[in-house]
Amino acid sequence: MAGPEVGHYHRGSSVLPGQSGRASMKLDLRNNKDFLSGLMFIGIGLGAIFVARDYPVGSTFQMGPGYFPIALGGILFLMGLYVMIQGLVSREKLAASWSLRALVILPLSMVVFGFLMEAAGFIPALVVLLFLAAAAGSEFRFREVLVLTVVLTAASTALFIYGLELPYPLLKGF
Numbered sequence: 288m289a290g291p292e293v294g295h296y297h298r299g300s301s302v303l304p305g306q307s308g309r310a311s312m313k314l315d316l317r318n319n320k321d322f323l324s325g326l327m328f329i330g331i332g333l334g335a336i337f338v339a340r341d342y343p344v345g346s347t348f349q350m351g352p353g354y355f356p357i358a359l360g361g362i363l364f365l366m367g368l369y370v371m372i373q374g375l376v377s378r379e380k381l382a383a384s385w386s387l388r389a390l391v392i393l394p395l396s397m398v399v400f401g402f403l404m405e406a407a408g409f410i411p412a413l414v415v416l417l418f419l420a421a422a423a424g425s426e427f428r429f430r431e432v433l434v435l436t437v438v439l440t441a442a443s444t445a446l447f448i449y450g451l452e453l454p455y456p457l458l459k460g461f
Contacts, residue, residue: 325371332363392423408458409448413440 335356342353396419403412414436421432447453 319374321370321374321377323374325367325369325374328363328367328370330367332360332365332367335360335363386423386425389423392419396420396423404455406459409455410440410444410457411459413443 345351
């Protein structure tokens with residue numbers, strides 16, 4: 288009589304029906320979308336906390352320069368833990384490959400925004416940022432980006448310039 292068939296359960300065996308002798312629960316974390324996103328959030332959160340560690344925090348009513356980066360860093364860290372755990376549970380894989388175009392254009396758009404804030408003002412810098420960021424994708428539609436730019440520029444101006452009274456000029460010289 289030949290040996291037992293693979294996958295059959297025999298008394299005294301630790302192998303259950305439908306399993307082979309090897310562990311069937313292998314995690315591939317390199318392609319796990321949520322795990323990698325959570326790791327990124329944790330890294331950014333810890334980085335913000337690290338950078339702001341020597342800044343005075345102040346209180347909720349009199350915030351110091353370290354209050355916001357530490358609070359936001361803590362929130363990002365906690366959100367990263369949650370997303371990372373979701374990734375371990377769901378095991379959802381990355382759907383697409385990396386876009387070299389997006390990896391170049393998105394950071395470049397932020398650098399250009401920083402330079403244009405000084406050279407041209409808040410509104411032109413934000414308009415260029417939004418158009419460059421939209422150009423990083425594969426489905427750039429001029430009208431959609433234009434509408435999005437008008438809405439986001441108006442909302443950002445209302446929130447940051449008028450609501451929070453940040454000292455940035457709307458246009459250079461104004």
